[in-house]
Amino acid sequence: MKVRTRFAPSPTGYLHIGSVRTALYAWLYARHHGGEYFLRIEDTDRERSTQEAVDAIIHGLDWLGLTADAPPIFQTQRFDRYREIIDRLLASGHAYRCYCTREELDAMRAEAQARGEKPRYDGRCRAGGRERADVAPTVRFKTPLEGETVVDDLVKGRIVFDNAELDDLVIARSDGTPTYNFTVVVDDMDMRITHVIRGDDHVNNTPRQINIFRALGAEPPAYAHLPMIHGPDGTKLSKRHGAVNVLEYRQMGYLPSAMLNYLARLGWSHGDQEIFTLDELIRLFDLDRVSRSAASFDPMKLLWVNQQHILRTPTAELVPLLAEQLERRGLDPADGPPLERTVEALRERSQTMAEMAERAHCYYQEFEAFDEKAAEKHLVPAAREVLEALKAALAAVPDWSEKPLEDAVAGVAERLGLKLGKVAQPLRVAVTGQAASPGIGTTLVLVGRERTLARIDRALGRIAG
């Protein structure tokens, strides 16, 4: 049977990084097994669902390349179908109308808790005979009173639930709208989902859903419950831990391939391998290598993975990303060296594309001010002679490219009897404003002849002033 998986978020906010991992695993599992993956928007809670959230989910998944094999399915467009199934369950005696009021239910729960039991519905309307005109009834599913429901979870192993622990859950509200545990079953059944891959906060819902499948005469799918992702401090991952919205990572200059790599590796492993291409993930991913315990999100490691991907991604693919970051900063990519050169020069010293853009700033626009620490250390009176000599030597270089420029700088050092560092550093600070940059020859090429000479004057001015 062909594998069919789905990702089923509810559109109540931005796309959370934990949700993305769930989507990724469902997507990878389908791709790995040559199956299909679908997106289903669970928007039955009309109070909390928003169009912005739907857009955020779709944009986020799109950015990451987690594309579905069909247009998204919206639950709000399937109310007729849910109604139909509810009627079927009612007719077959698998469900019944409940006339209990909220007050009655609250009291019931309070009593159960007082007795030290799990708060649950006691089934008082199950036998019928409690119809009343002043209460719009809900519809409850008749959970089997005895027996066990077994979940052979693909990640957690066998989990056995006593049906007696489960109560009769509401499947239709008093206004007739269906509830979560019910719509999930109808949709997974209709979509012919073979593998439900979701967060392990859903394990306790699973026996209820399996019972509904059975009542409908349908075969339940296989289940795989993924452990949660915690923050670095071990608590639930939240905004306190930094960005949890995937789209923010795009802004921060992370590569989709790196996000996917990091997230895949968070809770899954393939021996000692850390860096994976998307193709490798598809080829190697499977649920039997998924860890059973919760993992902590580590922004530092994400940064490293991103850097590794920047190192491995072809320059041509990085160029538009750098352009985007430069433009976001109000810089004109045309007013400086070709972006290819900048990427080549900075790729191994940038952990994000945002950082690369920061470092590239001085190649596309005059820098505001010298880094004070760097200037104090290198733009000292003793550097005056060095910069004068450099200016003359560089101005005389006919071919403004790396090798001749390096030779010119080395020549100045030799003539003045100084170590290269004593010459290159003042020059570096003079032309970039910073103490760190690519190799001096490369840096000079990036800055360009005109700006280099002008900036040496600027530095000399500072020393004099």
Next chain:
RNA sequence: GCUCCCUUCGUCUAGCGGUCUAGGACGCCGCCCUCUCAAGGCGGAAACACGAGUUCGAGUCUCGUAGGGAGCGCCA
């Protein structure tokens, strides 16, 4: 409270009864390379939650304990 799940370096993990004086990676520290910063190379500190079993032998199996998490809605 009840039900379910989880527990190897700070973090992500390898380990599927003996090859474990527990391996890799991030981070941290040191060294090398070096015009700076990186990248890269080399080295170091750092973990089997605890207690009983089973077994010739347990990080690996079983049961407890402790700790953590999830769920217990006319939310999803």
